[in-house]
Amino acid sequence: MDRKELMKQFNKQPRIGTLATADNRGKVDNAVFSALQMIDENTVVMAIGNNRSYANLQVNPQAAFIFFEPAASPYDWQGARVYLKVVACEETGPHYEQMVTIVRQMAGDRAADNVKAAITFTITEARPLIDMTA
16 A cells, blocks of 8 residues: 555544554454554554553554545545554653644543553554455
8 A cells, every 4th residue: 555645544634543452362452543643654653541552552562543434335435454563652752742732632631631642653564444355
């Protein structure tokens, strides 16, 4: 999947998607998130609260984010499946402050006050939303 096109779709607002994570025993969680930014062709930064997804990412750095924009036919939907690996977790610092600001603008003070960390991921794979190949 072309990363420039992915970045354009990924950063389009409003956008919402789900983040799948798993704990160290493989128990999966899937949660709705909107405060993610693709900052270059290989990197995603997200704001996260003190929740199950955050706990999972502390013990298992692998995650997947899926986002989509509906259309008349499912084959025409826009979006992607983005496979991620944690490379940094900041509870202070520039990425953290930037993500708190973004959350405050998108969802208000209550949501921004609940941001625990900014997590930086590297993109390990990106696939189209609808992909009929193995």
